[in-house]
Amino acid sequence: MKFLKIDMASATVSSTEVPQDYVGLGGRGLTSLMINSEVPAKCDPLGPENKLIIAPGYLSGTALVNSSRLSIGAKSPLTGGIKESNVGGTVAADLAHLGITAIIVEGQASAGTCFLLKIDANGNGELLDGAAYKGMRTYELVKKLKEAHGEKNSITCIGPAGEFLLTAASIQTTDADGRPCRAAGRGGLGAVMGSKGLKAVIVAKGGKAAAPLSDADTFKESAKIYAKAVRDDAGTPALSELGSAVLVAPINAVGAFPTRNARQGQFEDVEKITGETMAEIIKKRGGKNEHMGCAQCVIRCSNEYVDADGNYVTSSLEYETIWSMGGMLGNSDLDSIARLDFLCDDIGLDTISTGVAIAVAMDAGYKAFGDARAAIEMVEEVAKGTEFGKIIGNGPGAVGAHFNHERVPVIKNQSMAAYDPRAIQGMAVTYATTPMGGDHTAGWVVAENLEEFGGTLDRFSAEGQVEASRKSQIHMAAVDTIGMCDFAQSGFGAGLSNVCKMIAAKSGKPFSEEDWTALGTRILKAERQFNRNAGFTNKDDRLPRMFYEEPLPPHNKVVVISDEEMDKTFDF
Amino acid sequence: MKVKVRLYGTLGKKFPDHDPLNGFEVEIPQDATVGDLLERLDIAKSKIGIVSVQGRLAKAGKTLKQGDFIRIFRPIFGG
Numbered sequence: 001m002k003f004l005k006i007d008m009a010s011a012t013v014s015s016t017e018v019p020q021d022y023v024g025l026g027g028r029g030l031t032s033l034m035i036n037s038e039v040p041a042k043c044d045p046l047g048p049e050n051k052l053i054i055a056p057g058y059l060s061g062t063a064l065v066n067s068s069r070l071s072i073g074a075k076s077p078l079t080g081g082i083k084e085s086n087v088g089g090t091v092a093a094d095l096a097h098l099g100i101t102a103i104i105v106e107g108q109a110s111a112g113t114c115f116l117l118k119i120d121a122n123g124n125g126e127l128l129d130g131a132a133y134k135g136m137r138t139y140e141l142v143k144k145l146k147e148a149h150g151e152k153n154s155i156t157c158i159g160p161a162g163e164f165l166l167t168a169a170s171i172q173t174t175d176a177d178g179r180p181c182r183a184a185g186r187g188g189l190g191a192v193m194g195s196k197g198l199k200a201v202i203v204a205k206g207g208k209a210a211a212p213l214s215d216a217d218t219f220k221e222s223a224k225i226y227a228k229a230v231r232d233d234a235g236t237p238a239l240s241e242l243g244s245a246v247l248v249a250p251i252n253a254v255g256a257f258p259t260r261n262a263r264q265g266q267f268e269d270v271e272k273i274t275g276e277t278m279a280e281i282i283k284k285r286g287g288k289n290e291h292m293g294c295a296q297c298v299i300r301c302s303n304e305y306v307d308a309d310g311n312y313v314t315s316s317l318e319y320e321t322i323w324s325m326g327g328m329l330g331n332s333d334l335d336s337i338a339r340l341d342f343l344c345d346d347i348g349l350d351t352i353s354t355g356v357a358i359a360v361a362m363d364a365g366y367k368a369f370g371d372a373r374a375a376i377e378m379v380e381e382v383a384k385g386t387e388f389g390k391i392i393g394n395g396p397g398a399v400g401a402h403f404n405h406e407r408v409p410v411i412k413n414q415s416m417a418a419y420d421p422r423a424i425q426g427m428a429v430t431y432a433t434t435p436m437g438g439d440h441t442a443g444w445v446v447a448e449n450l451e452e453f454g455g456t457l458d459r460f461s462a463e464g465q466v467e468a469s470r471k472s473q474i475h476m477a478a479v480d481t482i483g484m485c486d487f488a489q490s491g492f493g494a495g496l497s498n499v500c501k502m503i504a505a506k507s508g509k510p511f512s513e514e515d516w517t518a519l520g521t522r523i524l525k526a527e528r529q530f531n532r533n534a535g536f537t538n539k540d541d542r543l544p545r546m547f548y549e550e551p552l553p554p555h556n557k558v559v560v561i562s563d564e565e566m567d568k569t570f571d572f
Numbered sequence: 573m574k575v576k577v578r579l580y581g582t583l584g585k586k587f588p589d590h591d592p593l594n595g596f597e598v599e600i601p602q603d604a605t606v607g608d609l610l611e612r613l614d615i616a617k618s619k620i621g622i623v624s625v626q627g628r629l630a631k632a633g634k635t636l637k638q639g640d641f642i643r644i645f646r647p648i649f650g651g
Contacts, residue, residue, distance in 0.1 A: 234646070235646070238582045238646055241582055242581065246580075249580050249645060253627070253643060254622065271593075274580075276580060
């Protein structure tokens with residue numbers, strides 16, 4: 001197993017054995033520990049001292065289901081702190097199959113130059129001139145790169161937004177069908193990639209050099225148990241048929257669906273954009289539900305959305321995008337939401353940050369809520385590189401500053417996601433305290449907060465929320481280290497010990513449940529340390545005033561987690 | 573008395589007359605509770621996430637009225 005080091009200034013690639021300190025790590029564990037150790041916390045995120053680290057999970061490349069998750073780490077130009085951005089598709093499995101533990105992109109190409117990184121079937125890397133691809137949108141880019149390099153590659157790339165160094169720029173990667181529709185969206189890492197002069201990474205599929213497993217038989221047995229737990233889970237069929245959009249109706253029902261820049265918690269037209277409605281439309285028009293977007297997936301939560309004539313619009317239309325371009329904008333037109341999803345993938349923008357940026361513009365009176373055409377025009381302006389397009393592409397914080405508008409739902413300058421913290425207090429803790437900024441997957445405590453049937457916490461009370469968020473954040477840091485898909489966490493239903501067995505069976509070293517918690521804790525400590533060194537204090541672990549002062553209809557609550565309690569989240 | 577029920581996610585699949593977008597009508601005794609309705613529909617407890625009556629979340633003990641609109645959601649997980 002090896003590291004590929006890419007020196008952009010000299011345009012050279014070298015390969016080293018994985019240093020002892022990083023053996024046994026992958027994904028977010030690897031990227032966060034490396035960024036904390038090797039990147040000066042006060043550096044310019046768009047300068048030569050930042051590093052872009054691309055790492056498959058520790059269990060990526062094995063036969064374990066749903067294990068093709070990639071972590072991309074760097075100092076974020078959006079938050080000014082550490083960032084791990086996570087994405088599926090096939091590239092994590094592809095890299096692991098080539099025996100590559102991480103790609104470390106360092107330095108900066110000379111001004112005006114643009115490169116492609118090609119990794120061939122032997123796992124050797126080479127920088128190629130990318131001038132011909134400068135400025136290309138991702139769908140066109142992928143088409144051209146396939147013509148030049150063949151079909152049997154995954155492509156991980158930036159669009160114009162990353163080349164313009166915009167802080168809501170994503171890194172896109174190809175799904176199982178070869179479309180650049182999977183996004184490492186959060187944190188502006190597309191801008192970091194752009195600042196280094198790297199346009200795309202082409203990775204050969206079908207490698208046979210995955211790390212050997214220390215105990216292949218034990219691994220196989222545990223992997224089977226894990227896969228069965230995912231397949232048998234009551235949630236899997238719903239995810240399969242309706243996608244992550246299955247969340248629209250229930251989150252709206254509990255009044256936690258931020259609507260019109262989080263002025264309300266319920267959208268009166270939600271029925272037009274639920275997962276149920278989307279699935280029916282897709283079925284009727286001949287699109288695809290139960291689509292496999294990522295390697296080795298047994299859930300198939302992806303979809304292919306088509307227009308009224310049956311033509312492809314986008315894949316996969318997710319809960320977060322239906323929220324950010326739908327409810328958050330007061331927009332109930334699913335066709336325009338799908339179009340906005342495609343535009344963001346094509347231009348290389350985070351759909352969450354971009355939707356919220358548009359929401360702030362609408363809230364400031366720039367355009368009316370519900371004006372889908374205006375939303376589409378704003379996103380197209382980003383690609384055109386206009387002054388206002390750059391503001392939108394820099395996210396909601398930039399839009400708020402431009403209009404001098406107070407209601408900007410960002411934490412550490414990264415926008416909130418599709419759960420209002422006033423209606424689910426546990427999410428207030430996660431948004432405020434995760435080192436990642438406004439991030440929902442970092443510590444998703446939504447289910448535990450629905451007391452009515454099943455959850456143990458009162459979602460309007462502070463009680464138990466800090467503990468729940470802390471536990472979830474620690475757990476997720478470890479999940480992100482092994483490269484497991486969030487939706488396949490149902491596999492943990494067969495026991496954490498079963499997962500620990502797989503880690504031990506690969507590494508050849510003992511790995512207990514205590515080690516799992518210690519791993520997550522270690523990662524969070526490193527991330528917190530980086531942020532402190534970058535200048536963050538506990539004042540940055542707070543939500544914007546609107547969440548403490550504006551009661552959210554229909555339940556009319558505010559965030560009730562005190563500053564003191566927030567500060568107890570990382571009491572380790 | 574008759575109430576209208578809409579089952580979300582894949583909960584409605586086992587009922588042939590359940591319209592995925594509009595739900596169906598269910599006949600239940602006067603003064604039946606949400607819990608009674610769930611038993612009547614024979615939906616396993618583990619499959620139920622939340623229930624709302626007339627748009628507000630409801631617990632099992634809530635008494636239903638003629639014409640109530642009940643939505644039943646499955647447990648949720650995700651991102």
